[in-house]
Amino acid sequence: MTGAAIGLGAAAAALAVGDLVAAFTGPASAPVLSVGSAAIDLTPTPLKDWAVQHFGTHDKTVLLSGIYATMALLAVAAGVLALRRLWAGVAVFALFAGLGMWAAASRDAALLPSALAGLAGAGVLVLLVRLARPGSTRRREPGGPQRTGASANVAVPRPEGPPLPGAAPSAEAGPSLVGPPLAGTPRATEATPPTGTHKPAGPAPRGMGRRGFLVALAATVAGAAVAETAARALTAARYNVAKARAALRLPAPVAALPPVPAAVHPPVAGLSAFTTPNGDFFRVDTALTLPQVPPSTWRLRVHGMVDHPVELSFDDLLRRPLHELDYTLSCVSNEVGGPYVGTARWLGASLPDLLRAAGVQRGAQQLVGRSADGMTIGTPIDLLLDGRPALLAVGMNGEPLPVAHGFPCRSLVPGLYGYTSATKWLVDLEITTFAALDPYWVHRGWDRTGLVRTASRIEVPAPFAQVPAGPVTVAGTAWATHRGVAAVEVRDDGGPWQEARLAADLGPDTWRQWSWTWDATGQGPHTLEVRATDGTGAVQPQTRNPPFPAGATGWHSTVVTVT
Template identity: 40%
Template sequence: MTSPRLAGALAAAAALAASQLTAAVLGLRESPVLAIAQTAIRLTPGGIAEPIIGAVGTADKPLTIVSVVVVMVLLGAIVGTWWRPHPTWAVAGVVVLVGLATAAVLSRPYGSVGGVVACLVGGAVLVGVLALVLPESSHDDTEKGPAVTRRRMLTTVGAVVVATAVAGTAGELLASRRRRRRDLDGLRAALRLPTRRRPTPAGADLGVDGQAPWRTSNRAFYRIDTALSPPLIDPAGWRLRIHGMVEREVTITYQDLVDRGLNDAWVTLCCVSNPVGGDLISNTVFSGVPMRDLLDEAGIRPGADMLLSTSEDGWTCGTPLSSLTDGRDAMLAVAMDGVPLPVEHGFPVRQVVPGLYGYVSATKWVTDWRVTRFDEAEAYWTQRGWAARGPVKTHSRIDVPRGRATAGAVPVAGVAWAQHTGIAKVEVRVDDGAWQEAELGAVPSDDTWVQWRWEWDARPGDHRLEVRATDKSGYAQTSERADVLPDGATGYHGVDISIA
């Protein structure tokens, strides 16, 4: 006899595979599983989302999808336990699951009748597999004996497992998104933008072993966003609509941006979820068009103080207009480190604004600008408890040494940042002793982080190293520890070292 829980879990897995296959055959932008996962992200309160991001970092996306699949399988197991003793409850449970999946699909920007069909197919398969694997016992089965019944049940279960595997694999192989991604990668590789890879500025990289490179490669650049499946946008079809509190509505195409000529700027981007000493920060050169020029063409009306930008997948971001019009290198970027933006980093067009955390500035896959006011509109993360404006805080980090070192001359090195303000000095102290000023690397502007190093005459024993930075406004990092919510972490970064 098959366990009802196991049967229900198997039925749920088969339902997920069937809905995935249906979504692929219909060429849907998102399968029901992705739609449910994106809805779960959207409904998660900021106070819960932040610890998750802090714990898993850039692994949040695959873990979210796996979590949705696991929850759906567990719910299927519950329905399986109801199938024989309470069939009405079981059917009602399936109806509820299909209804919730349908609501998630229709709440997404890509919601469609096809998505509803995929949900219904999944529900039908769930019921069908339960009926097949957990049939009512018959007089025939009793007469033939338990061995025959067991063999028949094992054969049925095996057939369902094989069918589930085949459906899931076929869904992956047929997925139109996979084909679209290959096509888009080809289009991206064929683009010939008027930009090139610039060399790292002389003196910027101090070359200390173990220190974070001053220039971050595109592959290593951190990624934090809510898109489980990055939007796939053909540059030829990309449009940016500028509207709201403007004198005239403007629509910009990708070719319009390229034809204007591209400016290059070295910029360090940082996530507000970066803890003290964290690595959710990267530095590279972006190429694009000043956002100020586009806003000037539209004409900002008096009273406006916020730009509400929207991603192709519906995510929103509120940026202070003052940070886009004060002369800093705020741009609509089309290239990153000399090549067209990677898909995961916003291809074909994203925003880059020095001096602001990404949640209030760095919209990827941007397609809409609405000029408005902070007292009239709220963006995605501010609705979840983060501060509305989000200027980057002055910070520093120790990269080396870590753990153990040998007595004598030990290089202590790391990075410090205060984008659009600039770092004036970095200091290190040992065991709460006097602060010692470190050597700073060269930087092309105040919009990037700076490498620093200090030579330590290390004595045997256990020691505590701490670092602090002072920016060009005269502000010195505070030692007071604060969480990343609502507007970024504070406190000295320290490491414990054992000197042999």
């Protein structure tokens, strides 16, 4: 228990020091975040897909929890080892520091937080081990070794011969066994311990004692808590852009879109809202901590294979003509029937107009967007310049972009999954070739283009719901962005396809909701299936394929029970 407490106390001090230093060097340089970000970069694609499927938007929380749990186990091991071999415990914290520095270097983050965290952890470990170890168990008396037992106080026969000077004559004949005390021996009047006993040794010192060690351990934990609290407060004060976002007033669009008509959403309880509220909009990315980019310092650089490189401030961007766009954004990680899709009214400047002003050179093949946290997203140039309304978005559903969705600026390209079109926290645009650079996801094996597949899902009734016999409303959503949805069909237990009623169409870049009245007969379980036809006449394929490497395909189905 003592070793475990020492290790955990030292680890708490190390993390607090690392986070406190990171409050000055940047949140991404905090040791745990550095290691977590590096772990995300190194995680194989199948494992990433598994994490998204099983943990959803909580995948980052699960990752961080795993890192903290692993660190706690290693800290316990370090404390136990240190009580036996101090150098071994110190080596564990040196490993902590080295791993954190390597992870920070891989993300171009500061190394100092991890280095100082390792030093602090090792220093606290050494201090607590020394306080916990017992000291000497016996104290010597001044003047040499102490006599014990009968030899300490026994009558010594006087040798025969003349009496010692000043000695009294013996009252009996024969040699006297008792005489005056020899020099240095105690007199009879002194408090001499009885024969066979010895003078007790002084109290054995034990470092600071058990109580002192516990006080030092408690002080370490309290100090770590104070330092961690200070680190979070400093980080929020120095890097949080919430106030800047709240104070921002976006200009009006050059041509405001009319309100979304009610006819786009069938009045069916349980059906997703047509326009997804910002707080409910899905978030799938690799950022363990949200980049905090102040609008006052934001710059967008457009360079590479262009005739006229451009650099814009945020005010420059807001002075450009702003346009509204109703657009359904979907994630390539979405499984058939999955939740990683949403529709919003976006506000932003035309991305194709900016590229044309910069002058895209012959031979350019892709636009690589870079985010403030280093993410790279590649978009084929020919799709950007084919007339689709791609945006440098600054607003979402009537307010500035939420930080979780890219504040102050992100890119959007209708018809493409987010991993090839939607760079959040955008700070750089490079026009280049496919051979020159593989963006983050392409480097990991995903398709380079990222065209959105036709998809549809049943939302009502919910999976495994129990419904009464008779008419039952079945409803859901379908999308094939930039191609549109022309038809949706539903069937029961593999029977003939029945055409569903489509809600009003807001345009090819948004999803389309539908409903169908099912005559539910026959008690027991039933399987409902749905498929969609896009605006080109292509029917959604039946074959199920996983998201990797180009998006999931297949019909969505659900099982309900008729009672």
